[in-house]
Amino acid sequence: MKKGVLVIGLLFTLLIQAQQSVNIIPQPLSLKINKGSFVIDAKTTIEASTSNKEVQKVALFFENYVNNVSKVKIKNTAGKSAKKISFLIEKNNELGDEGYTINVSPEAVVVKANSSKGLFYGMQSLVQTLLLAKGNDLVQIPAMEVKDYPRFQWRGVMLDVCRYFLTVDMMKEYLDLMATYKMNVLHWHLTEDQGWRIEIKKYPRLTEIGSVRNGTIIGRYPGKGNTNTPVGGFYTQEQVKELVKYASDRAITIIPEIEMPGHSSAAIAAYPELSCFPKERTKFRDTIFSLKSRKELSEGRIKFVQETWGVFEDVYAPTEYTFKFLEDVIDEILPLFPSKYIHIGGDECPKDAWKRSEFCQNLIKEKGLKDEHGLQSYFITRMEKYINSKGKSIIGWDEILEGGLAPNATVMSWRGEKGGIEAAKLNHNVIMTPGDPVYLNRPQGDPETEPIGGWGVNTLKKVYAYEPIPAELSADQAKYVLGSQGNFWTEYIPTYQHLQYMTLPRLLALSEALWSPKDKRDWKDFRQRLNPHFKSFEKKGLKYSRGDFRTEIKTAIVDNVLSIMLETENPDTVIYYTTDGTVPTTVSLKYAKPIAIDKSITIKAITVLDGKVMTLKPAEQSFVYNKALGKTVKYEKKYSSSYKASGENALIDGIKGTKDITKNWHGFQGNDIVATVDLGNGIMANTISLGCIQNWAKWVFLPQWVKFEVSEDGVNFKEIKTIENTVAPTDKEVVLKEFKVEMPQQKIKIVRVTAKNLGDTPTGHTEEKQKPWLFADEILIN
Numbered sequence: 001m002k003k004g005v006l007v008i009g010l011l012f013t014l015l016i017q018a019q020q021s022v023n024i025i026p027q028p029l030s031l032k033i034n035k036g037s038f039v040i041d042a043k044t045t046i047e048a049s050t051s052n053k054e055v056q057k058v059a060l061f062f063e064n065y066v067n068n069v070s071k072v073k074i075k076n077t078a079g080k081s082a083k084k085i086s087f088l089i090e091k092n093n094e095l096g097d098e099g100y101t102i103n104v105s106p107e108a109v110v111v112k113a114n115s116s117k118g119l120f121y122g123m124q125s126l127v128q129t130l131l132l133a134k135g136n137d138l139v140q141i142p143a144m145e146v147k148d149y150p151r152f153q154w155r156g157v158m159l160d161v162c163r164y165f166l167t168v169d170m171m172k173e174y175l176d177l178m179a180t181y182k183m184n185v186l187h188w189h190l191t192e193d194q195g196w197r198i199e200i201k202k203y204p205r206l207t208e209i210g211s212v213r214n215g216t217i218i219g220r221y222p223g224k225g226n227t228n229t230p231v232g233g234f235y236t237q238e239q240v241k242e243l244v245k246y247a248s249d250r251a252i253t254i255i256p257e258i259e260m261p262g263h264s265s266a267a268i269a270a271y272p273e274l275s276c277f278p279k280e281r282t283k284f285r286d287t288i289f290s291l292k293s294r295k296e297l298s299e300g301r302i303k304f305v306q307e308t309w310g311v312f313e314d315v316y317a318p319t320e321y322t323f324k325f326l327e328d329v330i331d332e333i334l335p336l337f338p339s340k341y342i343h344i345g346g347d348e349c350p351k352d353a354w355k356r357s358e359f360c361q362n363l364i365k366e367k368g369l370k371d372e373h374g375l376q377s378y379f380i381t382r383m384e385k386y387i388n389s390k391g392k393s394i395i396g397w398d399e400i401l402e403g404g405l406a407p408n409a410t411v412m413s414w415r416g417e418k419g420g421i422e423a424a425k426l427n428h429n430v431i432m433t434p435g436d437p438v439y440l441n442r443p444q445g446d447p448e449t450e451p452i453g454g455w456g457v458n459t460l461k462k463v464y465a466y467e468p469i470p471a472e473l474s475a476d477q478a479k480y481v482l483g484s485q486g487n488f489w490t491e492y493i494p495t496y497q498h499l500q501y502m503t504l505p506r507l508l509a510l511s512e513a514l515w516s517p518k519d520k521r522d523w524k525d526f527r528q529r530l531n532p533h534f535k536s537f538e539k540k541g542l543k544y545s546r547g548d549f550r551t552e553i554k555t556a557i558v559d560n561v562l563s564i565m566l567e568t569e570n571p572d573t574v575i576y577y578t579t580d581g582t583v584p585t586t587v588s589l590k591y592a593k594p595i596a597i598d599k600s601i602t603i604k605a606i607t608v609l610d611g612k613v614m615t616l617k618p619a620e621q622s623f624v625y626n627k628a629l630g631k632t633v634k635y636e637k638k639y640s641s642s643y644k645a646s647g648e649n650a651l652i653d654g655i656k657g658t659k660d661i662t663k664n665w666h667g668f669q670g671n672d673i674v675a676t677v678d679l680g681n682g683i684m685a686n687t688i689s690l691g692c693i694q695n696w697a698k699w700v701f702l703p704q705w706v707k708f709e710v711s712e713d714g715v716n717f718k719e720i721k722t723i724e725n726t727v728a729p730t731d732k733e734v735v736l737k738e739f740k741v742e743m744p745q746q747k748i749k750i751v752r753v754t755a756k757n758l759g760d761t762p763t764g765h766t767e768e769k770q771k772p773w774l775f776a777d778e779i780l781i782n
Contacts, residue, residue: 021142023529024128025508026182026515027522028148036106037140038083040066046076047086054116057249059087062123069130070139085109085126087119098184098251099149102126104141117251121148121182128180131536152468154431154483155514156185157507158257162192162266163309163490165233170496171243177503177542179250181511186247186254187343187485190235193265193306197234198256202328203271207234210270213305215290220452221309221491222697222732223288230292240336253339255395260326261316261379262349267325268314269303274325276317276357278302283312309491311767313352318363318379327386334390341410342387346380347397350767370403377403384409395431398423414439414487416641417470424473424480432470432484436642437462440486440506441493446550447660449616452492453502455698456662460548461569464509464523486510497543504537504544505530524571549614551575551605553621554646555653556594562630562654563594564623568607573614577605583618586611597654600625623654627683628751628781636674643667643775650777651675657777659734661695664778670771673703673755676714677779682749688720689740689780690753696732696765700773703755706739711750729762753779 022033048059059076062085066074074085090112092101100113100122111122125148126141133139157178159166166174178186190197196210212232217223235243247254264274265282272278281297282304293304306312316322333342351372354360360375369375376399384394384406395410398419405411410429413420420430435442437458443450444459468484486507493499512526537544548569556565566575575591578584581602591605604618633651645664646653657664666673694702705724709717721741739755757774761767 021532022129022144023131023532024125024146025526025529025533026512027520027526027529028125028146029517029520030145030147032145034105034143034145036143038085038104038106038109038143040070040072040074040085040139040141041083042072042074044072044074044083044085046074047084047088048076049089052089052116055087055089055119058116058119058123061120062087062126065127066130066139069133072139083108086111087123088112089114089116089119095147095149098153100125100146101148102144102146104144106143109141118149120179120251122146124180124182131532134539150182150515151517152481152483152514154185154485155183155511156187156431156483156485157183158187158189158433158485158487160189160192160488160490161197161233162189162195164231164494165195165197166496166499167233168235168239168243172246173496174499174503175243175247175250175252177507178252181508182251182515183507183511184252185485186252187257187487188254189257189259191257191259191263191266191345193263193312194309195232195305196266196270198240198333199234199236200329200332201237202332203325205270206267208270210266210305213266213290213307214292214296215307217288217308223308226288226290226307228290228292237332237336244337248338254337255339255341255343256333256337257343257345258326258329258333259345259347260383261318261376262311262347263345264316265304265306265312265314268316269305271325272303274316274322275303275314276353276360277314280314282306282314284308311348311350313350315349315353316379317353317357318360318375323382323386326383330383330387330390334387334392340393341395342392343395343412344380344383344387345397346376346400347414349376349399351376352768373403375403376400377406380409381406410482420481421470421472424477428480430481432468432481433487435487437466438484438486438510439489440502440510441489441491444502444506444545445548446615446617446619447662449550450545451498451501454489454492458506459550459569460506460509461523463506464513464521464526466510466513467518468514483514484510501543501545504542505533506545508533527569527571546614549573549607549609551577551607551615551619553603553605553619555597555623555649555655557630557649558594558596560630561596563596564603565594566591566603566605570607570609570614573607573609575605575607577603579603586613597623597625597629621655624656624778624780625654626780626782627679627685628652628677628779629654631677631679633675633677633779636676637668637671639666639668643773645777651779652677653778655778657691657693657736657775659693659695659736661693661698661700661775665693665775666777667700668757668774668776670757671774672757673753673774673776675753675776675779677751677753677781678714679749679751679781682747683781684745684747685781686745687740687742687780687782688751688753689738690755690776691736691738691778691780692755693775694727694729694731694733694735694737696730698773699761699765699767699770700775701729701758701761702727702735702737703739703774704758705756707754707756708741709752709754710746710748711752714750717750717752729758730764748781751779751781 100118103110113119196206211234215226215228218225268275354372398413411423412431442454442456442458469478552567554565576584576588602622707722708720711717723739758772761770
């Protein structure tokens with residue numbers, strides 16, 4: 001009997017300890033844990049101002065949460081009680097509009113804020129102390145003192161519901177998830193080439209025709225066929241109002257995006273007069289267009305909702321008809337959304353149609369514009385003036401900088417941070433949302449084992465480490481950075497469960513990066529606090545990724561020797577590896593220090609937690625041993641920050657690039673590659689080679705030629721040979737090509753390799769006559 005009592009006591013103690021740990025995400029500004037806890041029981045009541053409906057809503061949220069996760073039933077009552085949880089509005093200038101304080105003692109819980117928003121966030125922090133509470137558990141909140149307010153005012157998520165539609169119930173569940181982690185902006189991408197998703201009563205064909213595409217490509221762009229399954233859906237204006245209120249009740253502002261002047265195929269399919277060429281059929285690849293669209297084409301239909309991804313040249317014509325259409329759309333949109341902003345897109349607008357259009361060319365001359373970029377600026381500025389006249393402000397993707405920035409526009413910087421930096425220096429507000437690392441449609445683990453996603457990998461740790469304020473900005477300029485957001489482009493996210501998986505747990509990392517003070521962020525501490533949230537996801541049936549268990553295989557110079565380093569984001573794991581190509585197990589070599597390379601090898605590695613292998617597939621990397629390893633390489637023009645591989649010496653790290661252009665490749669857009677390798681005192685060699693790749697769909701093309709030169713002093717070079725490329729730039733297959741020169745065995749000290757950029761994307765490309773990419777990896781010398 002005593003033994004049974006002992007076990008029960010031990011379990012009770014463990015339960016108390018589990019519930020007393022505080023794992024709030026995002027990390028509060030200050031948090032002090034005190035002794036004891038406040039136990040919620042049947043005598044507990046909630047106190048909130050009966051005259052303030054918004055405060056009452058917060059109290060009701062908390063009441064419902066406690067009542068749902070436990071068998072304890074608490075009530076929101078104005079009566080006296082010995083045990084109270086109070087939500088109070090009380091002026092505190094330090095907290096701002098969204099800050100709060102919490103004081104928990106064994107006798108009472110008091111949450112104070114300047115506004116109902118602050119109280120809502122304080123309530124969410126209380127809820128996070130109860131993540132593991134259930135059933136008959138003792139429900140308690142650890143005694144603590146919290147003071148908290150956000151670092152950034154814009155903490156957002158962009159949801160693209162055009163590629164794949166989300167129902168109202170799905171949207172509500174997602175808003176609940178955002179609210180839990182204090183995200184306060186939903187950027188709602190409502191119009192696209194692949195679908196128009198909002199009712200406009202004056203233009204019913206937008207939803208009758210523009211909301212439905214007849215099929216979708218199979219697999220990654222450019223596709224391997226068509227599903228021949230229609231995809232549609234749209235929100236009525238009443239549903240929009242319902243969702244806007246639902247979000248507002250959770251301290252979230254919904255900002256609609258109506259794309260212009262590009263990404264407008266769905267609207268043009270409904271109203272062809274919006275096009276520069278209304279009688280020209282929609283351009284598409286016959287091999288991937290749906291059977292239904294082919295049939296409709298044969299019956300006389302001209303314009304179609306796009307069934308593939310990418311950028312399309314059929315864009316809005318800058319005619320009075322188009323401007324009246326867009327003004328009418330705006331007139332119906334604005335009353336639905338009380339937000340200060342409306343997003344008008346402005347990105348990826350090809351100028352081909354405008355160049356061919358006699359009307360557009362005459363308009364450029366009439367308005368005294370420089371070129372088609374000036375015409376885009378005219379288009380955006382005109383729409384901005386109209387939206388400003390309605391008391392609203394515009395946001396646009398960073399392309400709205402081209403040709404001149406509209407006077408009051410806020411810039412959303414997605415092509416890296418360059419556009420955001422430029423806009424901030426012009427005293428314009430900026431939202432930083434670079435593809436690397438906050439495009440959350442990209443995989444969060446090894447692309448070979450993760451579901452198909454956007455190009456690149458944005459891991460949990462990478463998102464957590466993101467700093468929205470670039471070092472290039474002064475303190476005054478940094479004030480124009482409103483914050484950041486995670487973007488979900490849903491080309492490869494066809495279901496709500498898949499969206500959950502791509503969201504979790506990276507949403508939590510982003511929330512802490514945007515809410516918590518920079519000096520409070522601690523990756524290891526965050527990773528520990530994440531564990532009970534994982535259990536909460538499981539309890540709620542939410543899908544989430546464990547992608548941060550993958551093993552990263554990198555190279556580094558250690559004691560002047562090129563070595564292999566194995567890393568994983570999870571600090572609690574152990575790595576086991578092999579060097580002979582066999583599959584590692586828990587009895588393989590345990591990684592403890594960098595592995596020196598003295599021959600060509602294949603490393604395979606697994607990540608293990610508590611004896612369990614966490615990686616679905618071993619990480620694998622082959623290393624090609626050659627005489628350039630461990631040397632230094634310099635470029636005449638630096639590679640793009642978007643394609644920097646493992647860093648400066650990725651071109652001579654022994655890792656050959658594969659067909660995955662997001663790994664190991666250095667990328668150069670519009671520039672030649674001129675790389676010089678310093679071999680120190682010199683080596684004996686008779687071959688030099690450079691690896692390149694062609695990926696037509698991604699604008700990556702093989703060089704026109706590659707020239708190999710050697711030198712004794714780095715000044716005077718002797719050409720060994722120039723090798724011409726034999727692969728046509730119109731070849732749409734992914735091609736890996738090694739340019740290799742053989743020469744008599746000789747001593748060489750310095751090697752220079754020059755690869756000539758194609759110059760322009762080829763005729764017939766979707767982005768014809770644009771600056772192409774040139775990718776290189778690896779230089780091998782033997």
